[in-house]
Each structure stands twice: as C-alpha cells, then as structure tokens.
Amino acid sequence: MSDLNDIELTAAQHARTHACAERVRYEIKQQGGSIGFDQYMQLVLNDPAVGYYHGQQKIFGAGGDFITAPETSVHLAYCLAHACEQLIQDDPQRSILEIGAGSGKLACDVITYLHAWGQLPARYYIYEPSEALRVKQKKLLETEIPEHVSRIEWLPNLSGEILSAIIIANEVLDALPVKCFEVQADSIQERCVALSEDGNLIWQLQDPVDDLDAALDYITVMSDEPLGELYRSEINLGLENTLSAWTNCCEQCIMFLIDYGYPRSEYYHPQRSMGTLRSYYQHQVSEDPFKNPGLQDITADVDFSAVAKAATHLSLGVLSFGVQRNFMLANRLLEWQPSADNEVERIAQIAQLKQLTLGSAISERFQVMVLGKGIDYGADRFTLRDMRARL
Template sequence: MNPKAHQPDSLPAPGPGALAQSEALAEQIRMEIAAAGDWLPFDRYMERALYAPGLGYYGGGSVKFGRRPEDGSDFVTAPELSPLFAATLARPVAQALAASGTRDVMEFGAGTGKLAAGLLNGLQALGASFDTYSIVDLSGELRERQRATIVADAPELAARVRWLDALPERFEGVVIGNEVLDAMPVRLFVHGESGWKERGVIVDGDGFAFDDRPVAAKQDTELLASIEAEGELDGDYLTETHDAARAFTRTVCTMLTRGAALFIDYGFPRHEYYHAQRAQGTLMCHYRHRAHGDPFVYPGLQDITAHVEFSGIAEAGVETGADLLGYTSQARFLLNAGITEVLGEIDPTDTTRFLPAANAVQKLLSEAEMGELFKVIAFSRGIEETLDAFASGDRSHTL
C-alpha cells in the first residue's frame, strides 16, 4: 500500500515495522473484498481494521491508551485521565453487588488495566464483598499490560483477577464496559435523491475507497425509513447503524442472570443521533491524539469509532427481559456517586496532588469536556431499587 495514500498531512508517519503490519492487514482486506465480489460492507472493513488477529488495531501491539502522542498512544480515556474516576465508579458497583447479593465483577475491554486496578482498590476501601474480577479482552498485548498494571497498582488483589477467552453462559454480578460500545463495527448508510444506499468499501489502486450500493434487505429498509422519519431528512445525509453494539448488549444482558451491567460511552438518544443537522454521521478516527475522518489511513494502526445511539442499546437490553436501571450524563452519574467527596479526601493544601486531581475532575464533569457528551446506561436483574448514581437527573424518558 502506498504510505502516502489517504494520509492527511497533519498525521505523523508510522515506523517501518508498523507500516509493514498495516500493509499485511490491507492485503488481507483486499483479498476479502475480491472474494466478496469486489465490495465489502463497511462494518466488515471496520471489524477487520480493528480486530483482525495480530494485525488489527485492538488485535495488534500498538500502545493505544495514553496521555500524549509522545508515548505512542492515540487517545485518552477517563480511567487514564484520573484515578478518581475508578474510585467513584467503585461506589455504584459496590451498591449493585450488595443490592443483587452477588460477588463478582466483569469488565469488557479493560484497556491498560487502570480501571480494573482502581475498581479493585476502590471496592476494598469501601469494604465491599467480592470474589473475582474477570476481564474480557481480545488483545493479548493489552492483557499483558493489564496484568502488569494490576500487579503494580493493586498487588494484594491481583490474585482475584482472571482473563476470559469466552463468555460464560450465565453470570451473576456487575458488568462494566467503559468506551466499549463505540468500538463496535457500524454500518454506513447514505440518503440522497435516489433514496437510501449502503456505503461499502472497494479497492482503489493501492488503497481503498467508498462505494454505495442499493439497499435490498427488508429489515434494512424498515430501519432506514424510521431513521428518515425521525430526522425529517430533506437532503444528502450520512449516518450509522449499530447492529453489532445492539447484538453485544443483548448477549451481555442475556448472560446476566442477576446483578447489573453498566456501559459508559459517548453518544446520544435516537432523536438527537438521527437529527437532520447531523448530516455527516459520527464516524471518527484517532491517531496519535489527532482526530480525522478517513478510516482508510494506516489500516490497523488507528482507532475507528462512532458515537453510540443509546435508544437502540436500551431497546436491545430490555428485549432480553432485563430492567433499564438508568440512563444519564457522565457528569450527573459521577456527581450522584460522590466524586466531589472522593476529591475531598485529598488535602487541598497539598497543591501538587490536589490541583491536578481537581483539573481532571473538571474535565470529567464539564459540559465542554466529557461531562455531557459521555453517558452512562445500566441494565439490571434482581435489583429492586435504582442506584444512588441514578437517583437524580435520570434521562431514561428521553430514550
């Protein structure tokens, strides 16, 4: 693949080894496109770019999570931003464990292990009774990073952590997914004068390009008709559907026989997601802490993501018989859970510790940062009351 193809001028070039990895993945995708009749739905391209074993973004060995480009990372998550995020999240997790009478925690996509280590320490500090902390992560490289982080940050509790290669049929406890749903492959659809078309991927020289094909499946046309009515579309319009994220939610909520499942991610309810003014969709790529819109840059070396359509996620969970425990902004969730109390445990006269912690909390809560864009949605079985973190400011009625 020509390394200059689909390379925005603002992005730094990867090293020779990374380029070779990207080229190997690109060749695999080219072969798959040829075998599929020279056209591949975008969600399949996104799945390969992110999760191809040994070569995809999450299946390979790049750093991914970090605070700055110099450490080789591409983006920062809340657990990396501040340990107070995990310390606060431990409170509703502990409450859900107690309310459901369960003793196990499961985390999907544990990143560097910072959230796991913070939750382990937070649960212990709260005196919460729990037995195991299971992690589900496809990346062998990330598993090793998680193991090292947990051993370093929560050494007394590391023995309770296990990594799962497959989901159990049944699980009782609390499930956590922080920025997991946005990494699920999405389908792309384009609306114009000739109606709806599905956007897929074709080979274009040494790289890839978009190509639109008519929509044929009845279930797709019905879904797109509802989106068109929701957004009152009257011009060119690009958007995503979230088949994989909905299927994942159904799987998790079916597996959950007692307890709670909490997902934290950025996104909107359906009426906001499919608004006519959101005409370019939400697909975004991240490389070395720079955001851009070209998913064909360095396949396997950059993150590809889309905002979450939370109404569909809520429907998927409820369809399994789970209860919708709550839905609110990250800011309201953390404030209800007591993040200001957690911050208050740091001596404000110790400015070297308190000021950075306060600045990080501001980013977690601010409407201009993560506080409003990020939402928390939770499902439950066997919990009669809601959690304190949803006690005020619940937005379930907006879904």
C-alpha cells in the same frame, strides 16, 4: 488539521498496515468486490493478526492514540466503585465483570477503592478479546495491586455461568462495528468499502442489505424532521447480539454502559449531517477511516435509543439513563478527596474534577445507561437526573 498521512511511519508500522490492508483487499475480492463498513471495521480493529487492538503499540493515554476517562483521572473509577460498593452490600455474591478493559487502569482503581472500603467483590472478571491487551492488563495489575491479582480472572469467552454480576463497559460500545449509510433526496444507500483500479480502499454506494434497509426505514419514519439533501451517518446493527453475549453468562446482572452518544433524536439530527465516524492516531482526529488501516482507532458515537431498544428486546430493564456527570454526582463524586501527595498534582486532580462536572464537552457528551437483568432499582440510585424519557 494534520492527519495520519503527515506522520512518518516506522518500518514495523509500514509492515503492519500493509498486512492489514492486504487482509482487507483479500476479503473484498473474496466477497465479489465490496464489503460492508461494519466488516471492514471488524477486520481493521479486531482481527487477531492485523487488527488495531491486537497490536503491540501503545494505545491509551500520553504516547498512545487517545485518552479515556479512566486514563484521565480516578474520578470515574471512584464513582463506579461507590455504585459497586452499594450493590455488593445488597448482595455479597455479586462479582464484577469488566468488558473491554483497555490498559487495566479502571480495574486497578475500582479494586483499590473497594479494598479501601472493605467491600471487594468475590471475583473481578475481565473479558478482553485482545491477547495483547490482556498481557498489558495483567502486567499493570500485577505491578500496581499484586495482593489482589488472585481475585482477578480473565475470561477467554463469555460462555461460563456467573450467578450475579455487575457488568462495566466503559467506551466499548463506541468501538463496535457500524454500518455506514447515505440518504439523498430520493434514495438511501449503504456506504460499503471497495477497491479503486489501483487497489486503494474507497467508498462505494450500494443498495442497503435487508436488515439495514429495515433499520433505516425505522429511523427515517421516527425522525421529527427530514434528514436533508445529503445526510451521512452510521448504525450498529449488532447491538442486540452484543448485549446478549455480554449478559448471557449471568443469571442476574446490573450493567453500566458508559460512552459518548445521544438519544436517537439528537443522533440522527438534521444538523449532524456528516455522522459521527472518526479515526484517531496519536491524539489527532482523521475523517478518513481508510488511511493506514490497523494503525488508527475507528469509533462512532452511540445511539442510546438503539441500545435501549435492543435491551428491551432481550427483556433487560433500562434502569436509568443520563449524562455521566449526573451519574458521578449520584455516586458521591463530591465526597472525593484529592489523594496526590504533592501540591501540583493535587491541583491537577481538582482541575480534572471541575472538567468532569462543570458544563464541559466531557460532562455533556458522555452518558451512562444502566441495564438490569432479573433485577430492578430506582433510577435515582444511579443518576441525579434520569433522562429515559428522551430515548
């Protein structure tokens, strides 16, 4: 497998990754020689000056680093729009709030469908922390759906008040910082980030900080089988804060969390002994998150049991959980008609539909969890097969 080392960088890319690495080195020295991986991930992805999501490079789709469902086809947008259509019919005051809107493609397609069905929300809010992405989203939406741009509002933060919202976060949870750990026969340690003698970024094992220690106790106690001789994995300790931040601005909300991941028993399965952390650069996967920091995306699968636990602590209802395919089938996927006006594109659209529905990796690995604040609906509204019992 080739990786980021094999690819020649431009002078601008060299300068950017150098600045990002310098920023990380500074932080490591400031903090006495090491930082948690979550802090590293936060810096290299989200630092406004040097972070990956804040750069000018193309991130999504062909010519970028990875592809997400909204970039692949319109099907997810079509089904989400159907779910929103019904929810807006129930309560016309409902707005949509999209978190981490990437290129803006999902917003563009959802708004286009809702307009066609006469069910536009009062407002379509976007909360996007990256200024560079906000600019790209605005450009796309102004070009593709200029007549609806006045309805779209980019929120600088989530401190405002929205009476009733439908929150959508597609592939955002997997981009959030995680801590890394290693379990050996008689020890559990945190995998931190430190510097080698010549200043390179390296892993360093340390005693886990208290909140990680407690969370790992919980995982190992809850695990049906021993995790094995050498077991590495990841954990997001910030989920509760994140869900709280995303829902605090709404008096009432329904939230669609769409991502790749598993319930805990599969996530921390003895066979998944090297975890789920990986990096992407120009559609190539690397297992080394320290290569050219700031130029590659870093991601980890989502432990949906942990999301449900965090939601419950916040008194959010877990309304349904199931594979993305079953969410889409419950939201009228099979009524979708190819829209392309030439035969080749129509065939491509039908092939994309098959990929989403017929036992492919995409149809199994992606999950949809629906949370509710101050509101309840039966799970059958959101999925053909509710799997909350597996969480």
